[in-house]
Amino acid sequence: MGGFFKKIGEGILYIILLPVFVLVLVFFAIIGFFQVFIQMLVALVRFFQGRSLYDPFPEDIKAYNILKAQAEKGEIPPINQQHQNIGTVNIIHHYANTPGIENQPPVQGQIPAQGNPQQVTFNGDNNDLYSQLVGMQKAKPFDAEVKEESEDKK
């Protein structure tokens, strides 16, 4: 019964706030239209110049390079192998001082709690864990974009 009255209260609140929401929506719709229009013109010019429609952002390229460098050092497997499911990598873990994990035994596919750099084997079963650890699924599209960019410069 309490939930029902809460829902009625929320309904009254949403009805009162509806004009504000509509105003915000209209405001953003106008701003968004100009944003899209300007960017579309820029993209069209780039298209007719034979360049890619969007350049990757410098920050993304830097992030990509950092992740790639880590992969080349062997700290994480190379980006392009992320979907091959099999690979053995050395993880130098930085969590040795994390409270609460000291006594947990290392499990395959998890970061070990203590000790020297250890080998962790990633396979098809722990692919999600792998992507959580290195966040590489987000980085992959830029691989192609950066390649395109370097080809453009050539």
Place this chain on the structure above:
Amino acid sequence: MNNVLISLSENDIRFIIVLLSIFILIFVLAGYIGFLVKRIMQGQAKKADSMMHDPVVTRVITNTKQFRRLARKKNNRYLLKSAWIPIVLILIGFLTHILFLSITSRWNYNLFDYKTTGISTLFFLWNFEDPTIYTNVFGLTVLSTWPDVLNTPHFEVDAIVSYIVVPLYSIGGLWYLYQIQAYISRTFRLWHLSKSVFEKSLEGFDGNQNPANQAPLPPSD
């Protein structure tokens, strides 16, 4: 209060109950619709996290100002990627409409007319403007009977432009508004993240439990 209730007839009381039920139904419905919109916006805002993930975790971005600058650029670019189709639909509709009007010089062509030229020819319409269908109860004007049918669906050759243009406008418009809602969600989420990501909190911190701090803390006063 009692006098007012006593003076009400059985029909009046029934009417008040029905009216109250309708209001409650509207409020509950508004509550559920609002809840649904909120959930959709929360889902749309998740894109903001994945946009900024890599530059943040690799420490390419180290402060709120940098975060907001990149977030704004990425959000605008993502809006272009997601909203160009509805905008093109609206533009196609607009061009078709303007071309038709300028070629035929029929500047009074009504897209929503129900007799010959508008999209309303395809829908049932009732005559709600007839004053005889309303009655006055406690100062409120309410429907007392069903209105007459004004139009039954029929096809009109003269309305073909309306059949093309109005769906383009409405689909493009709704689609664009949906993308703008996502844009708003991402904007607020990115604004929140720009503060929270670089925030240092001592909530739940205990100096005695910190293993990095080997030396015991001095006794407190």
